[in-house]
Amino acid sequence: MNVITATVDAKGQSCPGPLVSLAKALKTAKIGDLLELLATDPGSKSDVPSWAEISGNELLESTEAAGVFRYVVRKVV
Amino acid sequence: MATTEERIDTTSLTELLQRVEALEDAQHGKVQTKNKMTIIAWGGDLDRIWPTTILATTAAASGMEASVFFTFWGLFALVKPGVRITGENWMQKMMSVMNAGSAEKAKLSRYHFAGAGPAMFKKLANDHQVATPEELIATAQELGVRLIPCQMTMDLLGLTRQDLLDGLEEPIGAATAIAEMRDAAVSLFI
Numbered sequence: 621m622n623v624i625t626a627t628v629d630a631k632g633q634s635c636p637g638p639l640v641s642l643a644k645a646l647k648t649a650k651i652g653d654l655l656e657l658l659a660t661d662p663g664s665k666s667d668v669p670s671w672a673e674i675s676g677n678e679l680l681e682s683t684e685a686a687g688v689f690r691y692v693v694r695k696v697v
Numbered sequence: 698m699a700t701t702e703e704r705i706d707t708t709s710l711t712e713l714l715q716r717v718e719a720l721e722d723a724q725h726g727k728v729q730t731k732n733k734m735t736i737i738a739w740g741g742d743l744d745r746i747w748p749t750t751i752l753a754t755t756a757a758a759s760g761m762e763a764s765v766f767f768t769f770w771g772l773f774a775l776v777k778p779g780v781r782i783t784g785e786n787w788m789q790k791m792m793s794v795m796n797a798g799s800a801e802k803a804k805l806s807r808y809h810f811a812g813a814g815p816a817m818f819k820k821l822a823n824d825h826q827v828a829t830p831e832e833l834i835a836t837a838q839e840l841g842v843r844l845i846p847c848q849m850t851m852d853l854l855g856l857t858r859q860d861l862l863d864g865l866e867e868p869i870g871a872a873t874a875i876a877e878m879r880d881a882a883v884s885l886f887i
Contacts, residue, residue: 632826633826634822634825634826634827635751635755635827636751636754636755636758636828637826637827637828639755639758639759640754640755640758640828640836640840642758643757643758643759643760643840644758644839644840670759671755671758671759674732674759674760674761675758675759675760675761676760677760697760
């Protein structure tokens with residue numbers, strides 16, 4: 621079963637806040653770890669997939685509920 | 698049925714080898730780019746330094762190698778916040794008085810309104826939790842972005858290493874800046 625190892629709460633932060641917070645959290649994570657990112661920045665809808673593509677990490681989930689965007693990312697590199 | 702050996706005749710093999718050699722030669726002349734972004738930070742305006750620091754930190758956060766070469770007005774963003782008058786002669790000193798150093802002193806290219814513009818901008822940025830350029834410079838350093846001062850601009854303005862922020866790379870010249878851009882997949886002049 622896939623277990624979320626850490627949650628990055630970047631709600632309220634604007635670009636590039638959520639990605640910087642995520643990158644910092646990934647630094648201490650292990651390869652294969654699943655991280656959850658919570659953001660309210662609408663720009664994250666396109667930015668998180670772009671970030672995954674550039675960085676080589678895997679975006680597993682992308683959902684939205686009550687104005688909060690939730691992303692699940694697997695650390696690959 | 699003919700075997701492989703029978704089908705290869707020596708003339709076409711020589712021709713093939715020649716083509717491989719020609720391709721190899723062409724490949725040697727090509728520059729290999731890395732997953733890297735290099736920004737030439739020329740402008741010292743708040744509305745230039747801001748996107749420069751946003752892009753640099755985002756590139757580093759995305760696992761790209763990132764470097765920023767600070768030249769001309771851009772170099773003022775790397776001056777330590779406490780440093781006031783810099784330079785050795787009156788011209789350099791006057792320049793430093795007119796252009797206060799550090800990213801937090803950066804002016805807007807338009808709607809500056811004697812400082813009211815940047816104040817409003819930063820108020821909005823604070824409300825929207827956008828990091829300021831000075832915060833982004835610190836984040837950039839934390840994420841491993843190489844911040845490189847331009848040696849010539851330092852000489853021109855009489856700025857010493859002591860006047861600039863800690864943790865910067867060694868100052869470089871134009872050729873090294875070009876070398877930085879040459880192998881970067883993305884290079885920008887802001």
